[in-house]
Amino acid sequence: MLVLKNLTVSASNKVILKNLNFEFKKNKVYAIMGPNGSGKSTLAYAISGHPAYRLDKDAKIIFNKNDISALPPDKRAKQGVFLSFQTPLSLSGVTVFQLLRLALSGIKDPLIVKQEIDRLAKKLHIKEELLSRSLNDNASGGEKKKLELIQAVLLDPKFLIFDEIDTGVDIDALKAIAKFLDGFKKERTIVLITHYNRILKYIKPDRVLVMLGGRIVKEGDYRLAEFIEKNGYEKYRS
């Protein structure tokens, strides 16, 4: 599904990711863990095409056999790559419905977009009043994460990265989000960047990756996440 080849990435002339080689497969859920500043969000940005992150000339990102390394973010999104931000952006004057109607114009009937948003909002216990406000304007941390999930579902991507979707959400919302993603994973690839094990209880990852200093230093099954929760990253620091 998505292959990283010699992925070395810099920002502001500083090398952040160091030669990552990995293949994310279809129908699999991945968890990426790692201490603060280890490069997890940078990896998410590099995959989604954020212009601040520059790939080395030998670095490649291959998505469904196409080299997307040089494509701008909107083209990658059109091919089915979705990133949910660690800190979701606010959009003044635009509601989630207006944004999605625009993104899906010619693809989905606006009436259906509206119905699906309402259906998901109910499932995630999002207040109706929040949907009529500008996107993420004065929304709480947890509300923003839920709105990210609504966008993910409506846009129907194939490769989804959630950067700390579990941070700042209450326990009921966490369960709802994880259960929802579990039902959504078929024919897709889901990557959960997380510091905690708790979301992984409701959506079990097939593989867990540990990042440290811009490298993938360990890969394992869900037990690796349990090990880290108990023991931290000390073992991998040498």
Ligand SMILES: Nc1ncnc2c1ncn2[C@@H]1O[C@H](COP(=O)(O)OP(=O)(O)OP(=O)(O)O)[C@@H](O)[C@H]1O
């Ligand atoms: N645009 C940038 N310019 C310069 N340095 C950056 C930039 N983006 C990230 N970095 C640096 O790269 C390193 C990795 O940052 P990144 O945000 O990827 O870490 P992270 O693993 O997501 O951490 P956290 O768990 O705290 O979210 C950090 O040292 C950070 O300061």
Ligand SMILES: [Mg+2]
């Ligand atoms: Mg981060």
